[in-house]
Amino acid sequence: MIRFVLRRLGYGVPVIFGVAVIVFATVKIIPGDPVALLAGAGASEATKDELRSRMGLDDNLVMQFWHWLTSALQGDLGTSIAQHRPALPLVADAFGNTLILAAYATVLALLIGLILGGVAGLRPRSIAGRVCSAISSISVSAPQYSVALLLIIYVALNTGMFPVSGMYGDGGGFVDLLWHGFLPALTSALVPAGVIGRVFRASLLDALGMDFVEALRARGLSERRVLVHAVHNTLPSLLTMAGLQVGYLLGGVVFVETIFNWPGLGLLLFQSISARDLPVTQAGVLISALSFVLINIVVDTAHALIDSRVRTS
Amino acid sequence: MTSIAVSGSESTQAVTHARRRGRRSLPWTVWVFGTVAGLMVLLGIFGPYISGDVTAGNLQDRLLGIGQQGHLLGTDGQGRDVLGRLVAGARPSMIAAIVPVLAAGAIGSAVGIAAGMAGQRVHSLIMRTLDVFYAFPAVLLAIAIAASLGNGTLNTVISLSIVLIPPIARIAETETMQLQGMDFMESARASGAGSVAIARRQILPNVLPALIVYCTTLVGLALVFAGGLSFLGLGVAPPNPEWGQMINEQRQYMFTNPTIALIPAVVIFAASLVFNLLGDGLRDALDIRRSTR
Numbered sequence: 296m297i298r299f300v301l302r303r304l305g306y307g308v309p310v311i312f313g314v315a316v317i318v319f320a321t322v323k324i325i326p327g328d329p330v331a332l333l334a335g336a337g338a339s340e341a342t343k344d345e346l347r348s349r350m351g352l353d354d355n356l357v358m359q360f361w362h363w364l365t366s367a368l369q370g371d372l373g374t375s376i377a378q379h380r381p382a383l384p385l386v387a388d389a390f391g392n393t394l395i396l397a398a399y400a401t402v403l404a405l406l407i408g409l410i411l412g413g414v415a416g417l418r419p420r421s422i423a424g425r426v427c428s429a430i431s432s433i434s435v436s437a438p439q440y441s442v443a444l445l446l447i448i449y450v451a452l453n454t455g456m457f458p459v460s461g462m463y464g465d466g467g468g469f470v471d472l473l474w475h476g477f478l479p480a481l482t483s484a485l486v487p488a489g490v491i492g493r494v495f496r497a498s499l500l501d502a503l504g505m506d507f508v509e510a511l512r513a514r515g516l517s518e519r520r521v522l523v524h525a526v527h528n529t530l531p532s533l534l535t536m537a538g539l540q541v542g543y544l545l546g547g548v549v550f551v552e553t554i555f556n557w558p559g560l561g562l563l564l565f566q567s568i569s570a571r572d573l574p575v576t577q578a579g580v581l582i583s584a585l586s587f588v589l590i591n592i593v594v595d596t597a598h599a600l601i602d603s604r605v606r607t608s
Numbered sequence: 609m610t611s612i613a614v615s616g617s618e619s620t621q622a623v624t625h626a627r628r629r630g631r632r633s634l635p636w637t638v639w640v641f642g643t644v645a646g647l648m649v650l651l652g653i654f655g656p657y658i659s660g661d662v663t664a665g666n667l668q669d670r671l672l673g674i675g676q677q678g679h680l681l682g683t684d685g686q687g688r689d690v691l692g693r694l695v696a697g698a699r700p701s702m703i704a705a706i707v708p709v710l711a712a713g714a715i716g717s718a719v720g721i722a723a724g725m726a727g728q729r730v731h732s733l734i735m736r737t738l739d740v741f742y743a744f745p746a747v748l749l750a751i752a753i754a755a756s757l758g759n760g761t762l763n764t765v766i767s768l769s770i771v772l773i774p775p776i777a778r779i780a781e782t783e784t785m786q787l788q789g790m791d792f793m794e795s796a797r798a799s800g801a802g803s804v805a806i807a808r809r810q811i812l813p814n815v816l817p818a819l820i821v822y823c824t825t826l827v828g829l830a831l832v833f834a835g836g837l838s839f840l841g842l843g844v845a846p847p848n849p850e851w852g853q854m855i856n857e858q859r860q861y862m863f864t865n866p867t868i869a870l871i872p873a874v875v876i877f878a879a880s881l882v883f884n885l886l887g888d889g890l891r892d893a894l895d896i897r898r899s900t901r
Contacts, residue, residue, distance in 0.1 A: 437880075450861065576752070580744070
């Protein structure tokens with residue numbers, strides 16, 4: 296098992312290096328001169344030149360990448376051009392808020408998805424089963440910005456029950472966080488819930504059609520015990536899908552955070568891209584991709600724990 | 609196709625069988641959603657000719673409600689007809705949804721088939737490179753690339769194409785790998801066919817059904833992504849209309865006149881739903897069991 300994890304981690308290293316190359320390259324082609332932005336309007340050419348050489352922008356691209364990478368490994372991701380603060384703590388704070396939202400959304404997505412998929416998988420021919428199946432299919436196509444607007448207009452404004460902006464109100468605290476986060480988390484959860492619902496339904500139907508289910512029934516096990524075994528059989532595919540969806544949540548929250556004004560990584564990235572704040576954009580994309588790689592490793596490891604066939608292959 | 613029939617291998621017969629059955633009786637979903645999707649493509653082609661000029665508005669007529677003064681869906685904050693802008697905006701929206709899928713479909717399937725046919729080294733080189741792109745959440749990568757390239761439909765198309773290549777290539781690679789070692793592949797090789805000929809005659813026809821299904825659902829996804837890019841202000845530049853950009857522009861009136869921003873939001877939702885359901889229908893018709901999402 297340890298060997299499996301080590302191999303999986305080792306295999307993540309070249310991927311992370313590739314990620315670093317792409318992040319560096321993408322930001323390099325963003326139009327606009329960061330030096331002009333940092334120096335401010337009316338700065339003399341001499342000031343700009345000095346700044347340029349201090350930022351290492353005179354070097355060739357390979358050297359620039361090397362400097363960026365080595366300082367990144369030491370936790371230095373540059374200084375925000377817009378806010379004149381180190382980029383890493385900025386990004387780390389925002390990432391924490393995104394994690395809260397993603398965790399909240401994951402819980403909601405699992406809850407909704409398992410109910411939808413469970414009903415659709417156990418009672419495929421009933422009206423309830425068909426409705427749940429249809430809801431899963433529809434929610435998979437739902438754009439987050441459309442859902443966010445629908446929820447704001449029809450739930451928040453009409454009932455006045457939920458706040459539509461920010462993380463905390465005057466009170467603060469955990470309950471307040473849950474209350475403020477409900478609509479953004481629900482919006483983010485919809486697509487993953489649909490995907491989980493569809494996968495759970497399909498694998499449940501598959502498992503219930505397998506020979507071992509007949510064998511268990513023949514041995515006189517109660518339907519509930521049979522179901523426990525069938526559900527255990529769906530866990531690997533469910534886990535893989537749920538893990539992928541957590542990654543989706545971490546990256547896909549840009550729209551949700553922008554609309555609901557949630558101070559997370561998505562909102563920060565949106566602001567930094569608009570403000571041509573390269574170091575923050577770089578740091579944000581890098582952190583997001585790193586967490587994505589890490590989640591995939593965790594998912595694979597959990598997969599190997601549940602399913603011994605994966606470990607040996 | 610003939611080579612499949614000759615082969616006699618069980619699984620390939622199943623493929624042909626399923627495909628024949630699919631041709632005989634397409635499920636109603638394919639007909640209905642296929643027709644709607646076709647109409648949307650037509651709207652994308654002819655929309656701007658029908659709508660006329662929708663970039664200039666009359667400020668006296670701003671924020672009219674649905675059906676007021678002959679404006680079927682009302683007017684926006686600049687006094688422009690919402691329906692007209694939806695019709696005209698169909699073109700950039702459809703281009704941004706379909707062209708990247710076609711481009712990525714061509715490149716991705718070529719890369720995937722090549723990886724599936726190549727030897728061990730080339731195979732892992734290609735797949736590991738794709739893994740790097742997989743390490744980014746797709747939306748984020750699209751936003752990052754679009755932000756680097758700047759505004760415009762072309763840049764949206766480029767960034768979405770890059771994002772869509774890896775998943776398509778992975779499907780093509782998996783499908784190609786499954787064909788390796790089958791009888792008809794062996795006989796094609798034994799008869800002296802070159803790699804390119806095998807890829808075109810033997811592999812492509814077998815890989816195509818899965819790719820078509822996947823690409824159909826990807827059109828729905830690309831529609832949502834493209835709308836999202838313009839929603840963030842990274843797509844079509846104003847005053848030209850595009851569905852996502854219409855949401856972005858009219859979002860400020862959300863609390864006073866919610867319908868204006870809601871209409872394009874619902875249109876994108878419905879359009880992406882149509883392509884996803886068409887993909888589901890095709891998947892059933894072509895009997896492709898593997899989950900392609």
